[in-house]
Amino acid sequence: MTAEEVDAFLAEQRTVRVATNGTHGPHATPLWFVWHGGAMWLTSLSRSQRWADLAADPRIAAVVDAGEDYAELRGVELRGRVEVVGEVPRTGEPVPELEGPEQAFADRYTGGTMYHDGRHGWLKLVPEKITSWDFRKVGSA
Template structure:
């Protein structure tokens, strides 16, 4: 199998990508420093209408970077062994959310993921006051995707070798 066919064979479809993003908890966020070097951080994230959201302090380096250049790369990955590797990389633009109620909404979504309370019946309301308190100095972003790349090595023909 040539490399192009193999690449196509491990790509996730839209439903697989949506499920992977729903079930994961953290992402690696790449922004661009003033000198052009990448600034990489690991963050918990939320989802709004299938799009990545995150929040951070208004004075954080990533916030300053996004104020200059809103381009981002988000990497969500899983797996320890080669034939278990899965991932989604989203290239896009981070759009600022600064309305306090929307920032709180993103903060609550991130808190659900941080605490593992993502089930619809999970009650994170007792955390609302704490999230609102920490949110006073935060801003939020939604990632508007321009390109999505995915892979699932479990689809490779050798994935079941030795199992």
């Protein structure tokens, strides 16, 4: 995919699968996300295996994919290190860096209103490597 196609694909998909490095090996889980400003923004329970894994080792791989039949398969893998943004757990204190991602998240998942439940925190992944594929293009000239 081109960079523009990657941006469009990540803007339309709703679920990412993230893999972290835990003390007992890899740990893969689905999450909601937004692609905003060249970064993947993940909201995660701050008392979870994923959060503990990332506190010890911030490296992450994230895969977003779509398609059923072989000729429809497409996706994006992002690799890099996450950073925590905002208070943990998130209670809604003003954080300018979170204004755009939180509004994008609210628009996508909660009807435009951001809810802070005091259990989640924000993780920002600025990819060090992006790999994409689009089997719909296989065989096209």
